[in-house]
Amino acid sequence: MSEVEMSVEKHVFEADVAKLLHLMVHSVYSDKNVFLRELISNAADACEKLRYEAIVAPDLLGSDPAPRIVLTLDEENARLIVEDNGIGMSRDELVESLGTIARSGTRAFMERIEAAQSKDGAQLIGQFGVGFYSAFMVADNVDVVSRRAGSDKAWHWASDGKGSYTVSAVDLADAPARGTRITLHLKDDAKTYTSRWTVERIVKDQSGHVPVPISIMEKPGGEPAQVADGTALWTKQKSEISKEDYTDFYRGVAGQYDEPALTVHFRAEGRHEYTALAFVPGSKPFDLFDPDRKGRMKLYVKRVFxxxxxxxxxxxxxxxxxxxxxxxxxxxxxREMIQESPLLANIRKGLTNRVLTSIEKLIDSDPDAFARLWDNFGSVIKEGIYEDFERRAQLLALSRFLTTAAEDKPRALSDYVKDMKDGQAAIYYLTGENLAQLKASPQLEGFRARGIEVLLLTDPVDSFWVTTAPDFEGKPFKSITQGAADLAAVAKENTTAASPAASPSVTDFVAFAKATLGEAVSDVRTSDRLTESAVCLVAPEHGPDRQLQKMLQGAGRIDDAAKPILEINPDHALIAALAAGPSDDQTFREDAVKLLFDQARVLDGDKPEDPRAFAERLSRVFDRALKH
Structure with a gap:
């Protein structure tokens, strides 16, 4: 046995890869054809990377400068071979690329595909670096032989997809001169992938526009026949490109298997010239909320990646x-020059403007498509209101919000301003964790009574952008959980009577409550925002509102939130009864005030600060009620 044959290393897949392979082998995906698109996409990337490295090291190309991908069909041995003459992989790169999944979100990805099963599984491949593993949907065993450009060593990776793999050196005579050869030993139910008609159809449907020529060899040692010319789609005139062409290219470049919601293709001319081809996906990518928040746009120079x-x-x-x-x-x-390049700054500005303008045009040209796009990506686009001062007004006009007037169909701010009540001076909003919680908020009661529309904001970023957006069409944004409600200037609906002033007994009770709660609150006052509930909490006039305070405190950004204000509804029957009750039972009155404060905390999404004390006070109040 030769030294090369003896140097076989056996490795166990990391846990997440092993789990993913199990899902692949057990066919969670409804369309197995996608495996070929993924392998071709990887091969094209390898060719593009070689072109890039050859800019400074042209010797890497040797006597074979033209990139290519060759698919060899071996019906006799039930094999499909995918070979490229790209950059290739070293031993360490084989282990890193094919033995681990390093990109964030892998666990969430697998939880999603387990839940999805065959319903939408096909569109899940190609994300988080798992495209290669889709080969195990159709193959019992996969062999990868790779030789990195410029290296005098070649390596063999092999696995049956059942938990382990081997890596060994291989004779150069058995390896490509440069690049990677993937051999799929097909399962019995996947032998159709040795059919010229089947493979050619899949290539043309899914990979016809990769920027590397693709050929098919009908048997080992045969003559390759080109089935895709490697013409870059983005270099063609828009009139020459069909919707299907765009969709095919989108699926390859985006790693998605859905339809693009929006396609933006243009050529900028003038001082700087460039071509851009951008797609808004039809569904949410899995890394949409990746903490790294990196974009997925590729930069080419003269068609070189x-x-x-x-x-x-x-x-x-x-x-x-x-x-x-x-x-x-x-x-x-x-890379450093790229980040500092004035040209790239110009491209960034032009591309951003074109994407946003194209999204805006959907509002009138295809409202349903815009609604779907906003449902998928609105929570991310709103980050721009907070981050992009230059386009803040444009993004505010583009944004859509659920409101108390439209809880099922988001509305534009322009519609909100148009429908503002006489005497209303601000755009009112309420932030929180979910729509049900917001709709039940007591702070809404006075606004509903006057027919004042309130924005219902449930995305985390909402608590931030409202603090940086000073106004929309001259109307400031105001949280209904902060400061005074300022509702006196707007009349209540279905009534002409003004709210009566608080009775002396209620005024005395409010003063007693303030003294009883002491440092727990910054103030206790009567409320013009409450019509049904007895109490609620609001934030002081200056500083963050209630929801933003909670978020900042939970993130450790502030140590102590500002003391809340307890507002009391002077017209509520419970408040009137407590105010008119005997004043000699000090313990009962103190218990009642503190229970009202705890009630306000619960309505605000919190819990009593001292659950044991809360339970004891409640027991004392029940005992008193039973005795009376």
Missing amino acids: ITDEADLLPRYLRFVRGLVDTADLPLNVS
């Missing part, structure tokens, strides 16, 4: 997939 880490769009448009190709940058541009 440079990087997918250039900031070509702001972070709040990170769901957009696609590419930009320019001839105005040098091919050997460094």
Whole structure:
């Protein structure tokens, strides 16, 4: 046995990969054809990476400069071979790329595909670096032989997808001169993938526009026949590209298997020239809320792939997939030069404007498509209100919000302003964790009584952008859980009578409550925002509102939230009864005040500060009621 044959290393897949392979092998995906798109996409990326590295090291290309992908059909041995002459992989790169999943969100991804099963599983492949593993949907065993460009060593990776894999050195005579060869030993029910007609149809349907020529060899040692010419789709005229062409390309570049919700394809000319092809996905990518929040736009220079880490769009448009190709940058541009390039700043500005303008046009041209897009990505787009001062007014006009006047169909701020009541001076909003909680909030009662519309904001970013957006069409934003409600200028609906002033007994009770609660509150006062509930909590006039205080405190950004204000409804029967009751039972009155405070905390989504004391007070009040 030769030294090469003896140097076999056996490895166990990391836990997440093993679990993922189990899901693959047991066919959670409804469309197995997608495996071929993923392998071709990986091969095309390898060719593009070689073109990039060859800019500074042209010797890497040797005597074989033209990139290619060759699919070899081996019906006799039930094998399908995918080979490229791209950058190839070293031993360490094989282990890293095919033995681990390093990208964030892997666990969430697998939980989603387990839940989805065959319903929408096909569109889940291609994300979080798992495209290669889709090969095990159709293969009992997978062999990968790879030789990195410029290396004098080649390596063999092999696995049956059941928990382990081997890596060994391989004779150069048995390896590609450069690049990677993947051999799939097909399962009995997957032998159709040795059919020329089947494979060619899949290639043309799913991978016809990758920027690398693709050929099919009908048997080992046969003559390859080209089935895709590697023409970059983005270089063609829009009139020459069908909707199906765009969809095919989108699926390859985005790693999605849905239909794009919006396609933006344009060529900028003038001082700077570049071509952009961008897609808004039809469904949420799994990394939409990735803490890294990186975009997924690729940068090409003269059709040579440079990087997918250039900031070509702001972070709040990170769901957009696609590419930009320019001839105005040098091919050997460094990552540092990219980040500091005035050209890239110009491209970023132009591309951002075109994407936002295209989204705006959907409002009138296809309202249903815009509604779906906003449902998927509105919570991310609103980050731009907070982060992008230059486009804040545009983003506010674009945004849609659920309100007390439209709880099932989001409304534009322009419609809100148009329907404001006489005497209403602000755009009112309420933030919270979910719609049901907001709809039950006692702070809404006075606004409902006057027919004043309130924005119901449930996305975490809502608590932040409202603090930085000073106004919309001259109307300031105001939280209904902060400061005075200022509702006296707006008449209540279905009544002409003004609310009576608080009785002296209620006034005395409010003063007693303030003294009893002491440092627990910053104030106790009568409320013009309550019509049904007895009490509620609001934040002081200045500083964050109630929800933002909770978020900042939970994140450790502030040590102590501002003391709340307890507002008491002077017209409530319970308050009137407590105010008119005997004043000699000091313990009962103190218990009643503190129970009202705890009630307000519960209505605000909190719990009593001291549950034991709360239970004891409640027991004393029950005992007193039973005795009377």
